Amino acid sequence: MLMKIFFKFKNLKYLFLVFISACIENAPLDSLSPEGPYARSIDELFWLTFWIAVIIFVLVQGALLVSVLLFRDKPNKPEPKQVHGNTKLEIIWTVIPVLILAFIAVPTVRTIFDLAREPEDALKIEVIGHQWWFEYKYPDYGITTANVLVIPSDRPVRLEMWSNDVLHNYWVPKLNGKRYLVPGQKTYLNLHADNPDEFWAQCGEYCGLSHSKMRGRVISLSENDFNLWINNEQQNALKLEDGSLAAEGQSVFLNAGCTQCHVINGVWDTQGDRIAPNLTHFAARTVFAGAALENNKENLTNWLANPAKIKPGTFMPNLELTEAEINALIAYLGTLK
Amino acid sequence: MTKILEPKKQNSIFRRPSSETGIWSWITTVDHKKIGIMYGYAAFFFLLIGGLEALVLRIQLSQPDNNFLSAAEYNAMFTMHGTTMIFLAIMPISAAFFNYLLPLQIGARDVAFPRLNALSFWIFIFGGIFLYSTFIFGTAGAPEGGYLDEEVSWLGSAPNGGWFGYQPNAGLKYSPGTAMDFWALGLQILGIASLISAFNFITTIINMRTKGMRFMRMPVFTWMTFAVSFLLAFSLPIIAIALFYVTFDRNFGTSFFLVEGGGDPVLWQHLFWLFGHPEVYILILPAFGIVSEVLPTFSRKPLFGYAAIVFAGFGIAFIGFGVWAHHMFASSISTVAQAGFGLSTMVIAVPTGVKIFNWLGTIWGGKLKLNTPMLFSLGFIGMFVIGGLSGVTHSIVPADTQQTDTYYIVAHFHYVLFGGAMFGIFSGLYYWFPKVWGKMYNETLGKIHFWLMLIGFNLTFGPMHWLGLQGQVRRTWVYAKETNLQFWNVIVTIGAFIIALSIVVFMINWIFSKRNGEKAPFDPWDARTIEWSIPSPTPVWNFSTAPNVKSLDDFWHSKYDEDEEGRAVRKPTADQLLIDLEEDGLNPKEEIILPNPSYFPIVLASGLPLLGYAVIFKSIALAVVGVILILSGSFGWGTEPLEEGH
Numbered sequence: 001m002l003m004k005i006f007f008k009f010k011n012l013k014y015l016f017l018v019f020i021s022a023c024i025e026n027a028p029l030d031s032l033s034p035e036g037p038y039a040r041s042i043d044e045l046f047w048l049t050f051w052i053a054v055i056i057f058v059l060v061q062g063a064l065l066v067s068v069l070l071f072r073d074k075p076n077k078p079e080p081k082q083v084h085g086n087t088k089l090e091i092i093w094t095v096i097p098v099l100i101l102a103f104i105a106v107p108t109v110r111t112i113f114d115l116a117r118e119p120e121d122a123l124k125i126e127v128i129g130h131q132w133w134f135e136y137k138y139p140d141y142g143i144t145t146a147n148v149l150v151i152p153s154d155r156p157v158r159l160e161m162w163s164n165d166v167l168h169n170y171w172v173p174k175l176n177g178k179r180y181l182v183p184g185q186k187t188y189l190n191l192h193a194d195n196p197d198e199f200w201a202q203c204g205e206y207c208g209l210s211h212s213k214m215r216g217r218v219i220s221l222s223e224n225d226f227n228l229w230i231n232n233e234q235q236n237a238l239k240l241e242d243g244s245l246a247a248e249g250q251s252v253f254l255n256a257g258c259t260q261c262h263v264i265n266g267v268w269d270t271q272g273d274r275i276a277p278n279l280t281h282f283a284a285r286t287v288f289a290g291a292a293l294e295n296n297k298e299n300l301t302n303w304l305a306n307p308a309k310i311k312p313g314t315f316m317p318n319l320e321l322t323e324a325e326i327n328a329l330i331a332y333l334g335t336l337k
Numbered sequence: 338m339t340k341i342l343e344p345k346k347q348n349s350i351f352r353r354p355s356s357e358t359g360i361w362s363w364i365t366t367v368d369h370k371k372i373g374i375m376y377g378y379a380a381f382f383f384l385l386i387g388g389l390e391a392l393v394l395r396i397q398l399s400q401p402d403n404n405f406l407s408a409a410e411y412n413a414m415f416t417m418h419g420t421t422m423i424f425l426a427i428m429p430i431s432a433a434f435f436n437y438l439l440p441l442q443i444g445a446r447d448v449a450f451p452r453l454n455a456l457s458f459w460i461f462i463f464g465g466i467f468l469y470s471t472f473i474f475g476t477a478g479a480p481e482g483g484y485l486d487e488e489v490s491w492l493g494s495a496p497n498g499g500w501f502g503y504q505p506n507a508g509l510k511y512s513p514g515t516a517m518d519f520w521a522l523g524l525q526i527l528g529i530a531s532l533i534s535a536f537n538f539i540t541t542i543i544n545m546r547t548k549g550m551r552f553m554r555m556p557v558f559t560w561m562t563f564a565v566s567f568l569l570a571f572s573l574p575i576i577a578i579a580l581f582y583v584t585f586d587r588n589f590g591t592s593f594f595l596v597e598g599g600g601d602p603v604l605w606q607h608l609f610w611l612f613g614h615p616e617v618y619i620l621i622l623p624a625f626g627i628v629s630e631v632l633p634t635f636s637r638k639p640l641f642g643y644a645a646i647v648f649a650g651f652g653i654a655f656i657g658f659g660v661w662a663h664h665m666f667a668s669s670i671s672t673v674a675q676a677g678f679g680l681s682t683m684v685i686a687v688p689t690g691v692k693i694f695n696w697l698g699t700i701w702g703g704k705l706k707l708n709t710p711m712l713f714s715l716g717f718i719g720m721f722v723i724g725g726l727s728g729v730t731h732s733i734v735p736a737d738t739q740q741t742d743t744y745y746i747v748a749h750f751h752y753v754l755f756g757g758a759m760f761g762i763f764s765g766l767y768y769w770f771p772k773v774w775g776k777m778y779n780e781t782l783g784k785i786h787f788w789l790m791l792i793g794f795n796l797t798f799g800p801m802h803w804l805g806l807q808g809q810v811r812r813t814w815v816y817a818k819e820t821n822l823q824f825w826n827v828i829v830t831i832g833a834f835i836i837a838l839s840i841v842v843f844m845i846n847w848i849f850s851k852r853n854g855e856k857a858p859f860d861p862w863d864a865r866t867i868e869w870s871i872p873s874p875t876p877v878w879n880f881s882t883a884p885n886v887k888s889l890d891d892f893w894h895s896k897y898d899e900d901e902e903g904r905a906v907r908k909p910t911a912d913q914l915l916i917d918l919e920e921d922g923l924n925p926k927e928e929i930i931l932p933n934p935s936y937f938p939i940v941l942a943s944g945l946p947l948l949g950y951a952v953i954f955k956s957i958a959l960a961v962v963g964v965i966l967i968l969s970g971s972f973g974w975g976t977e978p979l980e981e982g983h
Contacts, residue, residue: 027821029808031739046736053726060722067700079905080703085642093694101683109676111735116672166506173808177738178667184596187669204742206499209408212813308486312408313479
């Protein structure tokens with residue numbers, strides 16, 4: 001009952017939001033505009049606590065201001081009564097916070113367990129943290145991809161996560177809270193988007209030089225689109241015959257050193273994991289380089305010319321490619337749809 | 338005439354030093370007041386450096402995708418900002434207060450172990466110098482196998498793993514170079530300093546209280562010193578061991594925190610926060626103590642619920658050891674642990690609330706004199722309440738998983754540690770200024786300082802709540818333009834410079850008033866505790882005769898009675914009492930024996946950084962010199978004579 005009153009009360013938040021967001025539109029990492037059931041249950045809990053906090057804030061700061069205004073020293077003000085304490089009052093202001101906290105504790109504990117439970121029909125996806133990009137594997141479909149996580153919007157996904165190097169922290173604010181990626185351990189996080197849409201992700205935990213550029217995108221697709229995407233991702237890339245700019249780019253890829261770390265299924269297969277993103281469907285991704293850059297020609301040119309300038313500490317070396325080689329590579333990467 | 342005994346000339350090579358003025362008197366001093374003053378200035382110096390680091394960070398963040406700093410420089414700056422403010426600014430500035438005030442508040446001549454007190458100060462100084470020498474000797478670079486576009490500059494060659502040094506990122510593989518070794522060993526040295534003073538203060542409080550100074554008559558500041566000392570004594574050994582593990586992992590091939598060697602990176606988180614959370618209370622409890630002195634004095638009322646405030650302080654200190662995993666809610670801890678630590682975190686809000694309500698009860702119905710120390714104490718309550726409330730939102734575990742690692746957290750702990758601890762500290766600096774220097778500070782400049790700082794502070798840290806909720810992640814060198822976070826970041830940066838301006842006003846006031854301020858009256862605030870019953874500045878010997886304490890707020894009760902309504906009435910004898918006290922205070926009638934100065938604390942302390950360099954540079958020679966200094970310091974310490982005849 002009380003909860004309901006508070007949840008009604010929380011509609012006031014829109015007033016507050018309008019006021020404060022006058023200068024901000026469309027923050028893609030906004031944690032206060034949930035777009036899925038998990039994030040929404042957190043959001044409700046936050047606003048419940050927020051409004052209780054606002055009431056306490058107003059009461060306490062009000063008492064402080066009133067005391068200062070009422071009791072400030074004036075000429076001829078008599079000496080104050082020497083009050084040493086008041087047991088009854090002190091018990092009251094110990095018990096009331098206890099009751100308020102007990103009131104918040106119930107939905108808190110319930111939500112903790114709700115969020116941790118594995119959903120029944122969830123799609124399992126593995127998330128592997130690398131300095132400084134996220135790798136995604138779909139064990140049911142044999143797909144490996146990076147930077148852009150594609151999920152179905154009609155059912156929840158269960159992320160099984162670990163790190164390949166240091167601690168990372170996976171965060172898609174509009175879909176759920178954060179969860180660490182820990183080397184040597186597995187952690188889990190559920191995501192579910194209401195509608196087909198695109199969301200931003202960001203690594204939360206400080207993970208070294210390019211932590212700030214360890215970002216990501218999550219794209220939720222309708223059932224049909226998701227199946228199309230799966231089918232496409234399962235295709236190998238075709239080996240190009242000589243004679244085109246893209247084919248030149250393919251030979252740059254095969255000979256300049258890219259194959260030390262990257263895989264393109266059907267062109268350069270290899271056993272075991274490589275330390276860099278799988279590029280088989282590179283052109284199908286909207287972003288690259290740990291989602292720090294939009295996937296376009298200008299960004300690719302800058303990146304291939306000097307990766308460490310964009311992501312300090314990156315494991316991708318400057319291969320000293322010529323402009324012609326870079327153009328050929330970009331043409332080739334554009335074919336990897 | 339005073340009858341302080343002059344050290345007699347002795348013929349031994351171990352003659353005790355005898356300078357009373359000049360630099361040697363400071364280097365060899367064991368006087369708690371001089372040590373306190375040195376702690377204060379050293380801590381303030383580091384506070385300025387930490388503040389400059391913060392300004393540099395804010396310039397970088399004022400624009401999206403800015404390149405004012407390189408990533409390496411930015412990471413070094415935020416690591417050093419946090420490490421400096423916590424270990425080199427707030428902790429030692431609290432130590433300055435403990436040192437100066439503790440003996441005065443309990444009516445003692447000095448702390449229990451004056452030479453240990455000096456030792457702890459010099460270890461702190463050498464630890465700070467050692468840590469900051471990273472800018473000269475330290476190296477940092479890309480993780481093993483990674484590439485950098487440009488050499489790491491001197492600014493970036495400082496520790497860069499965060500003040501929390503999460504493993505394995507702060508390990509050798511991912512943070513190569515020596516910078517993180519400077520961090521681990523520097524904190525180790527600083528920890529020794531704090532540990533020594535913790536035991537010194539515990540012993541002093543238990544053993545050195547004057548006649549009639551029962552525990553429940555001690556000023557709250559003394560109580561909080563007591564609580565902080567226990568917190569230090571129990572929490573520092575944990576971080577000491579963890580830092581040794583890190584040093585061994587980085588230098589001697591162990592793998593306490595490395596998965597590939599069977600270690601566990603989450604173990605580091607547990608050890609670090611098992612220290613790190615009590616550390617938060619180590620930083621804030623001294624301010625609680627200061628505010629509990631200032632509010633009653635300027636309200637002209639006793640502290641409301643003295644016993645409750647004291648026990649709440651100890652309650653906070655105790656529960657503070659049981660909440661550490663709330664720093665790890667997003668980490669790999671179990672659901673049950675999340676629920677348990679969420680609840681324990683809620684519990685700690687209760688004693689904190691008790692304190693706030695009792696402070697409000699103290700000013701309620703009082704006669705408030707709104708001068709600078711009082712303004713800072715009132716500001717403290719207002720700002721600390723905000724930090725406390727945002728703290729409660731962290732105990733809501735699901736909400737915390739959205740907020741953790743964002744600027745929301747940065748906002749929260751700055752409201753606690755700046756709006757809380759630093760406001761309290763400034764309150765104390767103004768409050769006891771007349772006691773320490775015998776001069777009055779300038780009230781107008783003090784008020785300008787307060788208002789500038791209050792405005793600057795809220796402009797800086799208020800919007801950070803919003804930025805965090807809007808998705809600005811901590812420790813990020815750049816943020817994308819598309820995240821639409823620029824507007825408030827500009828405001829925050831402006832706020833940071835207003836804070837800097839307020840600090841300039843503070844420094845002007847301090848320097849000017851110390852030189853040319855009006856002479857402070859004997860008891861400028863009509864205060865309550867016995868440190869105000871002696872002349873200002875405090876004589877070298879503190880109390881001419883050991884005071885005999887008959888009640889809580891003894892000094893107040895020697896000046897005031899209560900009428901039948903319970904209102905304070907000044908005793909007719911009060912004025913004469915003050916004149917007599919000043920006369921007595923300046924002219925001790927009995928022979929006073931003060932602890933002898935000593936060369937050996939600084940000698941002993943100087944060996945520790947050499948041991949640190951020995952590990953970093955893998956040099957046996959440095960280790961040998963360090964050990965020799967420590968041993969000869971200890972030997973001289975043990976064998977130096979007392980003054981003849983005593």
